[in-house]
Amino acid sequence: MKQVKHILIVEDDIFLRKYLIAKANKINSRIGIKSTDSAREALQIAQEYDITAFIIDVQLVDYSGMELAKQIRELDIYLFTPIVLITVVPTHELEAYRQVHCYCFSWV
Template sequence: MGNVLLVEDNPNAVKKIVQYINKISSESAVVSFAEAGAALQYAKDNEVSLFILDIQLEDYKGTSLAKQLRQLPEYKYTPIIFETALAGEELSAYRDVKCYSFLVKPFDEEEFAAAFRDAMGLSSQMNQRARTIQVEQKQFILEYTVSDIAYVESFGKRLAVHINHRISGVKEDMISGYTLAGMLTLLDDPEFVQCHKSYIVNKRHIEKIDKPGRQIFLKGFAEPIPVGNKYQSALWGSL
């Protein structure tokens, strides 16, 4: 069922929610934090299948944490359940963060179980739909999760596929027999755009853009990616 990240600063509420989850699924690992900042760092370093966020936290609001999580490509659609005693926050949460469900304190075990089961079911379906591509290389086949590919770089008749996975980190594979145009066709994903005669980038991984300098910076990579004059209008217009 994957990791459940619970962000709640009330110890009694944490204990109750963990008990509820353990009754529903012994396979779900629950990790809890009282502060949003520590929870955000954990999410960056680990895979999380479901977030349960209290809106009123010790350091800053759970809705602010959720917005930060939504800015991370891997959590753009991950289910979020908010819990709070302030029912008036509900509309803002749904509109601004697109949370999956909302629990108003005090909630009972039946209410929690219904929201939890539905959210974990959605998370499971999303994980199963993570699209992959296969690249044939002589006597073996390389398989990549499309969303993990940060950019592809051309070196004549060879391509460098640069991967940034939130757990295993950054790596590079050299492949042959493919052109940038052929790789774009294989990827078949509107998030991938050609930004230079030698580069394809995944917009999900863009961290910063420098229009005057005609370059972009990707998360996890120190070196900037150049933006060619021929491609800049289309790229800036798509961001």
């Protein structure tokens, strides 16, 4: 049996989170999708599942998505895993590329 691949969507806006989940399912319905609005819960999910890509909002309910991305990069298994940071505030782009080595940075 094949191992299920997972993406993790971390977004505090419930409507945007549902939209991202729907888009991901449309692209590939066989990928497992995990989602949360909490950076702490996201870190727990990342430790429990084999996440193949992260989509992370910069501003979350408990702490910064940038800080979460840094914590994810500290886990050896996720050193080169794609991280896409999203935000409505475009001021964190350079920090995202330089400090987290994110794959993509997107304004929503």
